[in-house]
Amino acid sequence: MTAQEVRLCGLLLQEHFGNVVEKVGTHLIRSGVLTLRALAHETKLPLDLVKKSLCVLVQHGMCTFGAGRRGPAGPVEYRINCERVFHMLRYPRYIYTAKSLYGDTGELIVEEILQRGQMTMSSTVKTVADRLTHNMPEGQSMDYSEVVSAFSQLVETHFLQRCPLASAGSSSSGAVDTPLPVATQPTEPESHPDCYKLPYINLTGQGKRRRSSEDGEADQCAAKKCGDDRIYWQVNFQRFHLHFRDQAIISAVSCKLDQSSSEIVRTMLRMSEVTTPAHAAFTQALSANEIFRALLSSYNIARPILDQYLSLLVDDPMEFVGKTGDSGGGMYVVNLHRALANLARATLESVVQERFGSRSARIFRLLLRKRHLEQKQVEDFAMIPAKEAKDMLYKLLSENLVQLQEIPKTPDYAPSRTFYLYTVNQLPTARLLLQHSYKTVGNLMERRLYETKENKRLLEKSQRIEAILASLQATGAEAAQLTEVEEMITVPERQQLESLRHHINKLDSSENQVDETIFLLKSYINSTQASL
Amino acid sequence: MKHVSLLLYSCLIQYFCSQGQLDLLRNSSGLLYRLKDAQSASKVKGSDNQEKLVYQIIEDAGNKGIWSRDIRYKSNLPLTEINKILKNLESKKLIKAVKSVAASKKKVYMLYNLQPDRSVTGGVLNQQCFKFLQSKAEAARDSKQSPMVQRNSSFANSHEVWKYICELGISKVDLSMEDIETILNTLIFDGKVEMTIIAAKEGTVGSVDGQMKLYRGVNPIIQPTGLVKTPCGLCPVFDDCHEGGEIAPSNCVYMAEWLDL
Numbered sequence: 001m002t003a004q005e006v007r008l009c010g011l012l013l014q015e016h017f018g019n020v021v022e023k024v025g026t027h028l029i030r031s032g033v034l035t036l037r038a039l040a041h042e043t044k045l046p047l048d049l050v051k052k053s054l055c056v057l058v059q060h061g062m063c064t065f066g067a068g069r070r071g072p073a074g075p076v077e078y079r080i081n082c083e084r085v086f087h088m089l090r091y092p093r094y095i096y097t098a099k100s101l102y103g104d105t106g107e108l109i110v111e112e113i114l115q116r117g118q119m120t121m122s123s124t125v126k127t128v129a130d131r132l133t134h135n136m137p138e139g140q141s142m143d144y145s146e147v148v149s150a151f152s153q154l155v156e157t158h159f160l161q162r163c164p165l166a167s168a169g170s171s172s173s174g175a176v177d178t179p180l181p182v183a184t185q186p187t188e189p190e191s192h193p194d195c196y197k198l199p200y201i202n203l204t205g206q207g208k209r210r211r212s213s214e215d216g217e218a219d220q221c222a223a224k225k226c227g228d229d230r231i232y233w234q235v236n237f238q239r240f241h242l243h244f245r246d247q248a249i250i251s252a253v254s255c256k257l258d259q260s261s262s263e264i265v266r267t268m269l270r271m272s273e274v275t276t277p278a279h280a281a282f283t284q285a286l287s288a289n290e291i292f293r294a295l296l297s298s299y300n301i302a303r304p305i306l307d308q309y310l311s312l313l314v315d316d317p318m319e320f321v322g323k324t325g326d327s328g329g330g331m332y333v334v335n336l337h338r339a340l341a342n343l344a345r346a347t348l349e350s351v352v353q354e355r356f357g358s359r360s361a362r363i364f365r366l367l368l369r370k371r372h373l374e375q376k377q378v379e380d381f382a383m384i385p386a387k388e389a390k391d392m393l394y395k396l397l398s399e400n401l402v403q404l405q406e407i408p409k410t411p412d413y414a415p416s417r418t419f420y421l422y423t424v425n426q427l428p429t430a431r432l433l434l435q436h437s438y439k440t441v442g443n444l445m446e447r448r449l450y451e452t453k454e455n456k457r458l459l460e461k462s463q464r465i466e467a468i469l470a471s472l473q474a475t476g477a478e479a480a481q482l483t484e485v486e487e488m489i490t491v492p493e494r495q496q497l498e499s500l501r502h503h504i505n506k507l508d509s510s511e512n513q514v515d516e517t518i519f520l521l522k523s524y525i526n527s528t529q530a531s532l
Numbered sequence: 533m534k535h536v537s538l539l540l541y542s543c544l545i546q547y548f549c550s551q552g553q554l555d556l557l558r559n560s561s562g563l564l565y566r567l568k569d570a571q572s573a574s575k576v577k578g579s580d581n582q583e584k585l586v587y588q589i590i591e592d593a594g595n596k597g598i599w600s601r602d603i604r605y606k607s608n609l610p611l612t613e614i615n616k617i618l619k620n621l622e623s624k625k626l627i628k629a630v631k632s633v634a635a636s637k638k639k640v641y642m643l644y645n646l647q648p649d650r651s652v653t654g655g656v657l658n659q660q661c662f663k664f665l666q667s668k669a670e671a672a673r674d675s676k677q678s679p680m681v682q683r684n685s686s687f688a689n690s691h692e693v694w695k696y697i698c699e700l701g702i703s704k705v706d707l708s709m710e711d712i713e714t715i716l717n718t719l720i721f722d723g724k725v726e727m728t729i730i731a732a733k734e735g736t737v738g739s740v741d742g743q744m745k746l747y748r749g750v751n752p753i754i755q756p757t758g759l760v761k762t763p764c765g766l767c768p769v770f771d772d773c774h775e776g777g778e779i780a781p782s783n784c785v786y787m788a789e790w791l792d793l
Contacts, residue, residue, distance in 0.1 A: 248754075251754075252753040252754060255751050255752065255753050255754070256750060256751065256753045258673070304678075305678060308678055308680045311680070312680065312683055315728075317726055317728070318753070342753065343753070343754060346752065346753050346754045346757075347754065347757045347759075349723065350752075350754065350756045350757045350760065351757060351759060351760055351765065353756075354756055354760035354765065354766060355760065355765065355766050358722065361722070361723075362718065362721045362722050363721075365721045365722070365723055366721045369721070381717060381718070381721070382718060382721060383714065383715070383718045433759070436759070436764075436765075436770070437759050439764070439770075440759060440762055440764040440765060442781075443764050443773065443781040443784075443787075444762065444764070444781070446775055446780075446781040446782065447781040447782060447784070447787055450781065450782040499792075502791075503791045506790075506791055507791070510758070510761060510762045512758075513758030513759075513761050513762070514758045514759050514761075514762060514765075515758070516757070516758045517757045517758040517759040520757070
């Protein structure tokens with residue numbers, strides 16, 4: 001855990017869950033694995049607060065617990081899953097994807113489950129139906145069956161999955177004393193055989209409009225009657241990540257080649273969505289016949305044209321698609337790892353270009369292609385005058401984007417008798433940029449918090465005025481009274497509020513943009529680790 | 533200055549010329565004299581006449597520079613003398629040698645503080661080559677034929693590019709195919725062009741050793757990445773920035789500017 005990652009985790013926990021959870025979480029990240037007593041003692045917080053924070057973290061899947069170093073007889077140890085905390089940055093992107101694929105219903109389902117961490121199907125359906133009904137015009141209401149169908153669609157395409165059961169202790173059968181899993185190995189949700197099976201629940205009805213007179217307890221009693229008491233659902237983040245990766249590959253193909261090629265690649269990826277394992281280097285081999293059958297008729301691609309496009313994709317230097325055989329009209333695979341490496345490389349090149357200029361980018365690309373070069377050769381290939389080339393190379397060297405390799409001609413490393421070669425290593429540079437991105441997101445979040453804090457007084461005032469306005473409108477006041485209340489905010493204050501809103505929106509959207517970079521770099525780094 | 537006699541004038545002019553403080557120029561109406569400014573006068577003070585002559589020739593060449601053989605023709609000095617003088621002037625940092633894009637072994641000499649002309653370093657040539665390839669790719673895309681034909685017609689081999697550049701006539705020096713290939717390589721390193729090598733029959737135009745190099749204009753595969761859209765991605769003091777320090781996100785000047793855009 002690098003310092004930047006710990007800082008970012010702390011900021012995210014504080015923003016989503018508050019100060020106490022942040023304190024507990026940060027301490028647990030720094031220490032690795034701790035028991036409850038040790039954690040309470042070191043953070044100097046009361047025990048019940050620590051327990052509640054751990055509950056929150058476990059509910060969201062960020063904290064795992066298991067048997068400790070002393071074995072099953074000893075106290076339980078807790079550890080934080082940092083990757084899961086970083087996923088909180090990406091929540092807007094998950095919700096937006098669900099919306100684009102499954103409409104408003106899907107969006108609300110994913111939003112609810114992300115907010116609560118884990119939910120049963122019945123409670124999700126009820127809450128979403130109520131929310132949708134609330135936004136509909138008077139007299140209409142959302143039927144539960146529509147929400148159920150959206151939910152089942154999400155489960156079928158594996159975007160939602162069942163939470164892995166917590167073992168021992170709470171098992172109602174009480175049969176065998178199953179030992180707790182070791183804290184270092186959390187149970188994989190995919191190892192559960194019924195991971196994607198929908199429970200049979202008896203759920204009919206419609207969404208209710210929320211009225212202040214209604215009692216919330218009535219809903220709770222109704223929920224217990226449905227058949228899915230202990231089956232909790234969570235968002236399958238890996239599936240969303242595969243979806244983002246596919247989108248990145250498709251857009252890269254469409255930029256590089258043309259629209260039709262990208263549609264073909266989209267079809268290939270869609271066909272192998274659920275059959276390809278998560279960290280595979282290639283998708284499953286698909287024959288040209290299958291691809292032709294699966295192509296949507298709206299693209300209007302004839303069979304011989306399809307063959308030509310496939311051979312063009314195979315011949316392309318970027319090697320997005322590879323040919324593995326000739327049966328069935330040709331067997332084709334999408335090279336996932338190679339595509340990720342190309343995307344990461346393009347990211348590195350774009351960072352160098354924006355930061356240092358296009359000539360430095362030329363030197364960077366030159367070194368990426370030709371591996372090791374002397375300074376003289378760099379000047380020759382890049383056609384840049386010697387003085388400027390030297391300056392740019394040293395600048396890149398000082399930022400650690402380029403490394404120097406010494407090859408001595410004699411056993412003593414005499415400078416006049418040593419070759420000095422410049423080189424770029426893609427993987428360490430990608431890690432470096434990933435840490436930079438974490439730091440950048442941390443900076444943006446801190447700036448946002450600072451801006452909010454600076455204008456706290458103004459924000460509170462505007463909130464009070466809005467509340468007064470709302471209550472006046474509800475009780476039916478005259479227009480004169482409304483304008484009088486509105487004028488309590490002066491014009492410069494209004495401008496300040498407007499600019500504050502603009503700043504915070506800009507910071508928010510740029511956090512999402514940096515998160516895209518983080519996603520590409522992290523996928524690339526993970527893909528290299530998986531193949532080791 | 534009427535009462536100064538002509539004889540005295542000519543003696544003075546002779547004296548100043550030999551001192552190197554007056555320039556002798558020929559005009560259509562006769563001889564003209566111009567006062568050299570003090571700096572350039574002091575530069576050549578330590579050298580003798582031959583060196584001054586060579587320096588003058590190089591200075592006259594201006595931006596383009598001049599080749600050593602041309603210096604020899606203009607000054608009528610033997611080759612060994614020329615080489616010695618050139619080395620001397622170079623060590624005094626009065627002239628410099630610039631490699632020409634036309635022939636990489638040929639060195640042209642020009643004054644130390646001048647920028648070499650574009651035609652020597654190929655600045656404009658880059659853009660012309662790229663535009664040619666790009667227009668070819670666009671024509672191919674608009675032709676709406678089958679994709680294989682489209683792709684093949686968007687390729688150009690090095691011979692075609694060379695012919696195009698020669699016909700354009702923008703380069704003042706003669707370029708060979710190797711020079712064009714060097715320029716195209718820089719475009720590859722700019723990420724704007726990609727190259728494939730195909731096997732070609734010996735006799736076909738433009739093939740070298742049974743191979744032919746084909747070039748094609750391409751687009752970048754991703755948009756500029758999210759990190760560089762923030763001020764932190766481009767910040768020169770990124771490593772010094774931390775909360776509570778002099779440079780911090782809360783008081784960052786770059787962020788304040790960027791937010792107000």
